[in-house]
Amino acid sequence: MTGKLDGRVAVVVGGGQTAGQTVGNGRAAALTYAREGAAVLVVDRELGSADETAALVRDEGFKAEAHQADITRDEDCRGIAEAAITSWGRIDVLHNNVGIVLPGSTEDLSEQDWKRGFDVNLTGMWSTCRYVLPHMREQGSGSVVNITSLASFAAGPSAIVYTTSKSAVNSMTRSLALDYAPHGVRVNAIAPGMVDTPMGVDSVAQASGKPRDEVAEGRAAMVPLKYPATGWDIAKAALFFVSDDAAFITGTVLPVDGGSALLTASTVPPGY
Structure with a gap:
């Protein structure tokens, strides 16, 4: 690796993963940032899963700590920022990787389903930004990467909560980018396919x-x-955004999708 993030601190929210045969997006991001020199705070709702990712980072000789947080709880979002500042005194990267899919059409869904989808996919991300961005503003630098979805660009069958909340993430990303650009803070998003x-x-x-x-x-x-794509493909795009290679890029929503955004809206399945 080239040390693009030497001396920096990265917070990866959603850095754990469920069991499976491949690496998840959050775990791949945490490992990629660490390999480029960043100290990483791995955040997950399940502390054991965050611990697994942090252990993988430390096994490679890099710095990482695990932190438990449920981003639907405002106090937990505040605790994420506090944990990073307590451990390393600054936050240079915020990587927001949490999201859920609640399938169903409008008539299938309850009000609780709708609120749950937005609480996890949008409001939790906003709350985490709300507590991290003041530290970035004070230090005059920082980069936020929000993981949205290809589904945010088009409708999908029986996926109204997911597509609508992810579309809102795109809009929030652009608004945050405009608000914080004068303070040297960049905000971008990645839309995986x-x-x-x-x-x-x-x-x-x-x-x-x-x-x-x-x-x-x-x-x-x-x-x-x-x-x-693999989780590593998403992580490489995120690394570009948070590194100095993208120093003049903010407010961008980047599809990492193998060309899927070129297809018509009717071909986009739920869960993209």
Whole structure:
């Protein structure tokens, strides 16, 4: 690695992952940032999962700590910023990777479902930014990466909560970028398409009863490049955004999707 993040501190929210055969987006981001020199605070709702990621980072000789937080709780979001400042005195990177899919059309969903989707996909991300951004503003630098979704660009069948909340993440990203640009803070977003992760493939296979390979092959077939991304592909894009290579880029929503954004809206499946 080239040390692009030497001396910096990265907070990866959603840095754990469920069990599966491949690496998740958050874990890949934490490892990628660490390999480039950053000290990493790995945040997850499940402390054991965050611990696993932090241990992997430390096993490679880099700095990492685990922190438990539920981003639907405002006090937990405040605690994320406090934990990083207490440990390392600054925050240079905030990587927001938490999201859930609640399938169903408007008539299928309850008010609780709607609120839950927005609490996790949007409000929790905003709350975390609310407590981290003042530290970045005070130090006059910093970079935020919000993980949105290709589904934020188009409607998908029975995915109104997911597509609407992820579209709002895009708008929030642009608004934050404009508000904090005068303070030297950049805010961008990544919109993954089909990614071979435990959440995207293993969880779907388990829920549907289909073999994992069948699910993975079916998702890959929908990508113009004919193969899915990995968590490492998303992490590499995030590294670009938070490094000095992207010093003049803010307010951008970048599809990392193998060309899937070129397809028509009717071909976008739920869970993108």
